[in-house]
Amino acid sequence: MENIKTLLDNKQYQELKQHLLSLNIADIAAFFEELEDKQQITILFRLLSKDVAADVFAFLQPEYQEVIVNALKDKEIALIMSDLYMDDAADFLQEMPANVVKRVLKNTTKENRDTLNKLLTYPEYSAGSIMTTEFIDVKQTLTVDEAFSKIKKKAADSETIGTIFVTDAKRKIEGVLSIRDLIMAERDALIKDIMNPNVIYATTTTDQEEVGALFDKYDFYALPIIDNEQRLVGIVTIDDVMDVVKEEVTEDMEKMAAISPTEEPYLKASAFSHAKKRIFWLLFLTISASVTGAIMSFFEDAFVAIPALVTFIPTLMGTGGNCGSQSATLVIRGLALNEISIKDYFKVAFKEFKVSLLVSIILSVVNFAIVWLRYGDPLLALVVALSLIIVIVIAEFIGSGLPLLAKVCKLDPAVMASPVIATLVDCIAMVSYFLIASAILGL
């Protein structure tokens, strides 16, 4: 990598061009992202051989794509656009400002322009928005040999040749076969005799998360996408699904930490946009916390009489929150992996009840000992121990129940994670604690 930088800085462009030939596309793209000088970015891009330029371009972050497109001539843009896969081209255009989109589309063939305009209208997170339109389809009546000739012709422009689709004259999907089926078949066999007529597909409006679930269940490499007239209009490939899975996980984790998800990478997002994505939940949670505080005012007499009671607040609130967030995390992840469904509600609740008893007894015993040793007061220790049991049982009940409730209400279970639960549990914890203290210590 340092080698490239030196060659570029020394303007040894011929050597650099040679050196680039031996590198992997992903490595070249990674090197681009280390450059800051716009001119160097453009020079390096122009040194790429024609057959990898579009591939490298597809790998780049939008800000680099914009720099390059702005420096290229119309003819060069036309070349890139004819080489890009349609899904990569659509992703690229989606991130560009209007004037760049206009110029790029002007330098795209009419056919590709129509395809792109269509791809860009599919709703975000839909199968249509992640599919590509470049796939291989053959007719039932072809022989294996004829199919191979067709594949050979279309291979360079298809995102995958691993899966081949069979369509009728109206482009309705009739079957599917793998390149392996084709290679293993006799060369004069008919496609209709070796294809699998049970095709599993999604529609352009299917949510990308459901598309991911289909790949997960069936171990597909490519999934056909049909429009509402049942015509095959595109395919989603496994590498697109990997990106979807990553995005969805990031989104879940952010929601679980009370962050409103965005797609900006951490370092690229400004402090202002970071603050924006964090403040909504913080405001909601801080107001909830003052409600807990207001409720605690009712017990002021208790903690004036026995100030030591206040020093156990961190233990009760902390442990309650931690137990609730453990339960919530396990249930949210179980739902995401389809290991748990709504009908398992009672099983989950019963299991969490047993777990909360086991966990709370151990923690109570430990805290009983700590408090007794510190204050020499077994009654005070009893208050803490009993409160802990009640708080933990309630925390795990709420922690496991709320994500399932969210699922029933068609909300994202991830929103019902630790911070929301911790705040709710805090409130219940304080009330139970001071009620138990009042009863046992006679306050």
Add this chain to the structure above:
Amino acid sequence: MENIKTLLDNKQYQELKQHLLSLNIADIAAFFEELEDKQQITILFRLLSKDVAADVFAFLQPEYQEVIVNALKDKEIALIMSDLYMDDAADFLQEMPANVVKRVLKNTTKENRDTLNKLLTYPEYSAGSIMTTEFIDVKQTLTVDEAFSKIKKKAADSETIGTIFVTDAKRKIEGVLSIRDLIMAERDALIKDIMNPNVIYATTTTDQEEVGALFDKYDFYALPIIDNEQRLVGIVTIDDVMDVVKEEVTEDMEKMAAISPTEEPYLKASAFSHAKKRIFWLLFLTISASVTGAIMSFFEDAFVAIPALVTFIPTLMGTGGNCGSQSATLVIRGLALNEISIKDYFKVAFKEFKVSLLVSIILSVVNFAIVWLRYGDPLLALVVALSLIIVIVIAEFIGSGLPLLAKVCKLDPAVMASPVIATLVDCIAMVSYFLIASAILGL
């Protein structure tokens, strides 16, 4: 699905056998997992056609595999074992009790037995433990036509034919090409002229997480795995990597919620094993919380003089914890996606500082208003507002810094997530709060 159940219950086995032919392997496997009667499980398995039996078997959970193997005759086991891919066979054996393993290996060909024994010795989470040994390799000197004949012969037994590897006489890897390259080439071209000699590979001991990162970076469908004598011994395919990614994400989420990760699905794990994976961190955190409590004892005079101070504890501890966990989550995820690395430490710290100022000013203003309205005491409101600013700035500093520190120390950053940070922040929050209160209110 209900249809199958009815046919099975009515013992209409001929109809059932016919019906199964039209179903997808994954759907058949999903149906198995709804059966509870061991005899029905075995009957259904025996009704599967020979060419899908092993595929369905590979899809099943270990407990179902065990029921089936125990019911099968030696000959039937031998058949399954010869049809299973080696990685699936190794995964299956790993979950079986010793007597089952012994019986299965006895009914496996010597060649496969040797391969399995080798696969089973690779450390957990290594590339060796997830790779399969069934791939297609050709020699440099073959023509495309000769390569096709070899592929045709080996296709049925290879996990993928999408990527073809080129090896020398000593099985050292020399190049790689895709089935697309092969199809697009002239039939008399030589492999050495169309192969890509820049092979990216991993070794049997590479961590599976690193293997996942390679797939992510290069958009591979299959990655070659070499032993320490540079010989090609297996391949990892993208569907195995999808499973790895899922596992790693679950592990990260569990660690982030203070759970010791296990691989058991939620509902399958007993209450006892759930308690076991949750209690370690809870004990650690409860003891940390009593340290915070002990420190708070020093300020007893303050909250006896002004009991209202106690009612702001939930706001300070809650908000501090939430801010810290937001920062920690963003940094942990950024590290996992390689969007952030250790060298970005100062960038991250500076960004978090700016974010914490923005966020804390908004939250302070809101809380200042709430406290002033509730108690009519601007000084008390000032105490809460100032404490919040300090707590939030510290929380985001710790929240973003600890995961990076963990990374430097070669620990998993995910462990440094919300609960650990919340407990640390609680302690700092309480000390700052009471110091500020003492200073401003003159306690």
